Amino acid sequence: MSVVLPFEQPIAELSQRVRDLRALAHGDARYAAELRRLEEKVASLARELFRDLSPWQRVQLSRHPRRPFFHDYLERIFDDFIELHGDRTFGDDAAIVAGLARYPRGPTGRPVMVIGHQKGRGTKEAVRRTFGMPNPEGYRKARRLMELADRFGRPVITFIDTPGAYPGLGAEERGQSEAIGQCLLVMSKLRVPVVACVVGEGGSGGALALGVANRVLALEHVWYSVISPEACASILWKDGSQAEKAASVLKPTAQMALELGVIDQIVEEPPGGAHQDWDAAARRLDSALREALASLEGLTEEELVDDRYRRFRSLGAVRA
């Protein structure tokens, strides 16, 4: 699948040349210098082009069909993942994947609970996973497994990538509101370290339901806000096609979230965005995640709960 956004065209072309040359060179030392020169050129071009991306361009990158999804990170930075299914009430929601794993990889790894929104690649899988939009069962599964992690003292690591909770008839019948509210409540009380990573779309309450963490990381090209630019546009101007304009007033970028204290750190993406190099994106996220967990080392259960409470308690813009 080759999808190239208009503004990333020059990078895509150059990256393709790098890949062609690499294949041709087959590790031949004579091409090494030329390869390195080209790679540096890609990086500097990407830096230049991406320096002043508009909020809407970042939204588009966050939804790039070639962007790594939760599972792509899971494969690269966790060991021994075993997926656990079901909400024990009604069903299993494939839009949220969760289970036990070891983190980080290698001898220092320890058991953790990892939970994330999962989008599908290709139409069939995308539909099966309702485009990463969870039903109540997804949130109830997440809540069940967070409670399990709490009982066994396992840190919780979440990956956020959803356009929002699924707006459906069944979802309402089965209590979408309550399911999200309970997730927020349970997460706020976990007696273990919790780190959330926004890796793609952070769509509203459906995203926040996995986001009540001690540390919140976000990749560089994500959106995280109370409403999508499209929905915002359709409310403001009765016209969903004005999403670009809506993004410019809504400012749903990682940069704005950092300024407002909503996230703690922006994780830089590889040149041209995470979709250009999944391995490099995973490595960068991995190292930020390790640091975030290390910063919570040594806190007691009570301190962890307090730390999270104070973090969210302080968010807001109020004039007294």
Place this chain on the structure above:
Amino acid sequence: MSWNERIRPETDASEKRSAGKGVFRKCDGCGETLTAESFARNFEVCPQCGQHHRLSADGWRRLLLDGATFTEWDRHLEPADPLQFTDGRSYPERIAAAQRNTSAQEAIEIGRASMDGVAIAYGAFLFSFMGGSMGSVVGEKIARLFERATTERLPVVLLQASGGARMQEGILSLMQMAKTVAALGRLRDARLAFVSVCLHPTTGGVAASFALLGDVNIAEPKALVGFAGPRVIETTIRQKLPEGFQRAEFLLEHGMIDRVVSRLQMKNEIATVLRHLR
């Protein structure tokens, strides 16, 4: 999730009360034309068919609170403009207009009151203030309501009427969902009751945070209570929604609320619950 997803505007009868006696109004339920005063006397419930029309904050205090009064907390809190949001009209202008029209500072009032002799921490959304939307101030006041109730060992009665989170404060509005629910967690740990009352409408970020986490969830007849707006759902599933979808009776049938309670029985029922959980 946002506050002004099309919700059919309903006449705020009590606000027109100032127009004086002798003004006639048509009931939204049966279509009968009656004097505004006869609606007002009955707390905006139609004396003919029982249709519930919107009741003002002042009307709710008169209906529920002993002496029709409370000691208000944190009235002085006002919103800021973290995103410098504008859609042709700036957010501060919209706030100023809402303050002029409602003579309130923000979309919620909180305080200490007494209900049938039981001391409570009381909160009520003002739907007339930007659709009762929850931004930083509303979130802050709800967090303070739960926290102060915890410290002063009071049960909480909270009346919701809100389209959801306030778009104009962007992600900070979203964060109020986590902040308020965490504060509710402390109230629960202290084993104090939370009676959640869902008025028309209770949707989006308010529904998906504390509104359905009451120890007892109550809704008014026919109140719209749900996560996603009906229009959004219809667009997504491309089919017409069934009659009564997301109404209080639908929620009762699906196990999401404990009781559908008529406004005229509300004080009695809440007080009974509070006494049982004291």
